[in-house]
Amino acid sequence: MTDTPQVGDIVKDTATNRVGKVMGFMGPYVQLRPLGGGTEWDARPERLVPTSPAEALSAGVAEANSRSRYGVSVAADSVLAKAIKKPGTAKEAPPPSAECTLAERPGYEDLHSECRQTQDVFLPRSAGILLTPRCGRDCHTITDCR
Incomplete structure (x- = not known):
């Protein structure tokens, strides 16, 4: 130029x-x-x-x-775009829920059992826009989270 x-x-x-x-x-x-x-x-x-x-x-x-x-019209490096798996790439684990994050602090350990994020929640009638990801803690199973 x-x-x-x-x-x-x-x-x-x-x-x-x-x-x-x-x-x-x-x-x-x-x-x-x-x-x-x-x-x-x-x-x-x-x-x-x-x-x-x-x-x-x-x-x-x-x-x-x-x-x-x-399914999302956002920048490729945004939080929403990272939550959607692209073909041929590994999906990152979702972040832990607010309850599980707080449960890591002393005195709040009992909040771990209060986690209710057992599945991804998508915007209704959207093309895959993720509103709330499931809890990303490895120690959780569907029966652990209520």
């Missing part, structure tokens, strides 16, 4: 063939973020090219379509 990009510009990183929004500058690098949100990456300024409005729109639509395949 002949001119230095400005914060907010939409550019294409020719090294990775990704389109992103300029978020800032760190040393010799330009920090870019995917159009639909997500983790920033560093790019060398000489490898950036401006995008046309059509190219930027196409990249944004492709990002949204990719996320919607998994």
Whole structure:
């Protein structure tokens, strides 16, 4: 790119063939973020090219379509997206319930038996949007949680 990009510009990183929004500058690098949100990456300024409005729109639509395949229209590194298993990846264990987290503190051990998160709770009539994950404690079984 002949001119230095400005914060907010939409550019294409020719090294990775990704389109992103300029978020800032760190040393010799330009920090870019995917159009639909997500983790920033560093790019060398000489490898950036401006995008046309059509190219930027196409990249944004492709990002949204990719996320919607998994039932959620959120950034890939968000809490909601991590709760949904993507094909070919291992699913992370859900976090422990509030009761089980508090039960780890001295004096609150009896709260462990109060855990009621025995299954994932999804938003009704949604495409898999997780409202409350099941308790992620390994010591629980369905009969342990009430």
